[in-house]
Amino acid sequence: MLHLSKSFSLLCVLILAVVFSAARSEAQTDAAMSADPKIAAALKQVSADRIQANIERLVSFGTRLTLSAQDPESIAAGHGIGAAREWIRSEFERYSKDCGGCLEIKTDSFTEQPTERIPSATEITNVYAVLKGTDPENAKRIVLVTGHYDSRNSDTLDVKGDAPGANDDASGTAVSLECARVLSKMKFPATIIFLTVAGEEQGLNGSRHFAKMAKDAGWDLEAVLNNDIVGGDKSAEQDHSVIRVFSEGVPVASTEQDIRRIRGLGGESDSGSREVARYIADVGRVYDAGVKPMLIFRLDRYLRGGDHSSFNQQGFAAVRLTEFREDFHHQHQNVRLEDGIQYGDVMKFVDFDYVAHVARLNAATLAALAAAPAPPANVHLLTKGLENDSTLSWDASPGGLATAYEVVWRATTSPEWEHAQNVGNVMRTTMKMSKDNVIFAVRALDAAGHRSLPVVPTPER
Numbered sequence: 427m428l429h430l431s432k433s434f435s436l437l438c439v440l441i442l443a444v445v446f447s448a449a450r451s452e453a454q455t456d457a458a459m460s461a462d463p464k465i466a467a468a469l470k471q472v473s474a475d476r477i478q479a480n481i482e483r484l485v486s487f488g489t490r491l492t493l494s495a496q497d498p499e500s501i502a503a504g505h506g507i508g509a510a511r512e513w514i515r516s517e518f519e520r521y522s523k524d525c526g527g528c529l530e531i532k533t534d535s536f537t538e539q540p541t542e543r544i545p546s547a548t549e550i551t552n553v554y555a556v557l558k559g560t561d562p563e564n565a566k567r568i569v570l571v572t573g574h575y576d577s578r579n580s581d582t583l584d585v586k587g588d589a590p591g592a593n594d595d596a597s598g599t600a601v602s603l604e605c606a607r608v609l610s611k612m613k614f615p616a617t618i619i620f621l622t623v624a625g626e627e628q629g630l631n632g633s634r635h636f637a638k639m640a641k642d643a644g645w646d647l648e649a650v651l652n653n654d655i656v657g658g659d660k661s662a663e664q665d666h667s668v669i670r671v672f673s674e675g676v677p678v679a680s681t682e683q684d685i686r687r688i689r690g691l692g693g694e695s696d697s698g699s700r701e702v703a704r705y706i707a708d709v710g711r712v713y714d715a716g717v718k719p720m721l722i723f724r725l726d727r728y729l730r731g732g733d734h735s736s737f738n739q740q741g742f743a744a745v746r747l748t749e750f751r752e753d754f755h756h757q758h759q760n761v762r763l764e765d766g767i768q769y770g771d772v773m774k775f776v777d778f779d780y781v782a783h784v785a786r787l788n789a790a791t792l793a794a795l796a797a798a799p800a801p802p803a804n805v806h807l808l809t810k811g812l813e814n815d816s817t818l819s820w821d822a823s824p825g826g827l828a829t830a831y832e833v834v835w836r837a838t839t840s841p842e843w844e845h846a847q848n849v850g851n852v853m854r855t856t857m858k859m860s861k862d863n864v865i866f867a868v869r870a871l872d873a874a875g876h877r878s879l880p881v882v883p884t885p886e887r
């Protein structure tokens with residue numbers, strides 16, 4: 427008996443050692459956040475079947491070209507972008523009914539004047555749902571998920587022909603919808619916005635208008651997650667285990683003065699967008715979304731653009747999520763069979779389980795940020811004297827949720843935060859290492875372990 431139990435304990439120790447080393451090697455960091463069991467449970471509610479039904483519905487409108495029909499007859503007939511818009515609105519309203527009216531459903535409508543891809547003045551409507559934060563101070567903070575509900579075929583001016591856009595971007599629209607359905611059952615101190623925009627294919631018109639509105643209204647928009655082509659196209663070379671996360675390096679909204687500072691400090695890889703990308707990577711390590719973020723340190727793919735850049739233009743942190751490998755036979759193509767090749771962005775190429783995984787990653791990121799305290803303000807690195815220690819100071823995280831702060835750091839050559847040290851509920855700390863050798867940041871945390879986005883300090887002389 428004794429012998430048996432001894433070998434049993436030895437086995438347990440061995441198993442634990444293996445599990446521990448596996449967890450360590452996967453994380454490759456001791457700066458990871460901790461999982462919130464409520465968020466982990468909510469992710470299980472994300473449904474591939476519902477996502478499939480929603481994409482099917484969006485495809486059923488024939489075309490969702492921004493220039494397509496939006497008159498009452500077409501809406502009643504279920505054809506064109508107007509019908510798609512009304513359906514999205516009704517879907518958000520249904521989710522709101524299920525949570526006792528917890529969502530505020532809004533539209534952002536405007537008339538776009540003629541441009542290269544808009545032959546005559548066209549009304550463009552963004553549809554969104556607001557899950558207002560429960561804490562009056564923190565409700566001013568916003569995190570946002572978006573996808574574009576417009577579509578196109580080979581000809582971006584073809585208002586009549588089919589443009590199913592199942593992957594581009596009914597998949598991203600379905601992510602916004604499913605995040606709204608699942609997260610509206612929870613409460614967060616900060617606000618979450620679930621957005622679907624139009625006009626993307628005509629020149630990012632919808633997102634540009636929305637981002638400018640947010641800027642003009644002074645919104646405290648902490649992070650924007652743009653999902654565009656997240657259908658996991660079923661091509662042979664697809665990697666369904668990863669999702670690419672694109673983020674800008676030097677912010678497009680930088681002033682000359684910002685750029686001088688960035689150049690001097692080696693801050694090329696610390697834009698707000700990049701910190702959001704790193705946060706998503708962290709979320710991918712601690713929550714089981716079913717897909718792993720693959721960080722790409724550039725704004726977007728070559729020669730391509732997306733709605734996140736509209737937010738970047740206004741100085742907001744915004745990233746783009748896109749499947750690992752796009753199939754260009756299935757994007758911006760008339761549906762047709764040619765030389766044995768099926769062209770067109772149709773349902774059969776979309777992997778609904780994959781879209782559900784991406785929706786889980788989005789939901790976890792939105793929830794983690796909306797549950798967290800605001801980032802600390804006015805983070806500074808004291809550089810007055812020549813010394814090998816590094817003193818950081820900051821103002822309290824606004825909104826009163828923070829109970830402590832962490833200093834995180836990484837080697838200047840490392841893509842992600844490697845270490846974190848809890849320094850308690852203080853506004854100043856000295857690290858026994860040289861600021862010249864690492865990149866520091868400070869983040870706020872609450873009693874439950876929710877982490878804010880980290881803030882890289884500016885030097886104070």
Ligand SMILES: [Zn+2]
Nearest residue numbers: 594595654655
């Ligand atoms: Zn797209």
